[in-house]
Amino acid sequence: MNARARRPFSREQRLTIIQGMLVFVLIVVVLQLWLLTATMNAWLGGDESLVWPAAAASGAGLALNVGLFLYLTRLERTRGGGG
């Protein structure tokens, strides 16, 4: 990895990055909320076929969010503390 790649992001850059992440995370969370209500409605109505696929999809959304969060902590670690 060259010196240019190792250079930490400035605070302005990190703010832009975190805003992008936040938008993405919010979209995923809204989708998860919709998925949960739809699954609950279907399951209470006796439709059991959706339960595990929906849980897998929700888990994938969580994995994306956790991945982004880990990326954020890594960014801050290279910066030496994000405040």
Place this chain on the structure above:
Amino acid sequence: MADFHRDSRAPIDPTISTPGREGLTGTAPANLYARTIDREQITIAPDGAPPDMQPAWRQDFPIDWPQDLYVERRDFMKFMVLTSAAFTMGQLWIGVQNWYRKRTAQPPVQRIASVDEVAVGGSIGFTYPNEFEPCLLVRLTTSEFVAFGQKCTHLSCAVIPRPTEGSFHCPCHEGRFDLRTGVPTAGPPRRPLTRIVLELRGQDIFAVGVEERT
């Protein structure tokens, strides 16, 4: 003294007695190695005016607004990730409940009443498949019986049969269900009432199953 803090890039008077050369080593100015403030650590007020132009309270308690903005977004993102985890836990909880529901045995066959005990247009209450599930048996005609779970599919209030109107009525939020099919016809409920499968054996009416519907 003010001259001491001048711009370090400005040319220095080479005269040894110059005040700006006090404490010098060689020809470097004294403040050359002074700790400089990182550009990111400079507090910028929301109005962008310099610190001297800010009100006294802000000068006494300066807040690093850009940093504050960054930290609040980061914390909000952490909270959203936790929310995401909670939703996933909810999905898994549904899965566990589903496994538990499938694991339980088939509902028992249970006698509800004899045909003569229910008048045409009348109804009686019973519990099925366990004592926590109130149900209603309604006699539509001399030969037609229907039975449904009494819990409204909106928020589980007890529905009341209204045979003259041909409906079940939920008094909590004015929900209505068709008396014959249990399908919601008005109000907030979106799912039909749970149907109890009936079987007529001689003069007795039996509940033999539960049918959840969407």
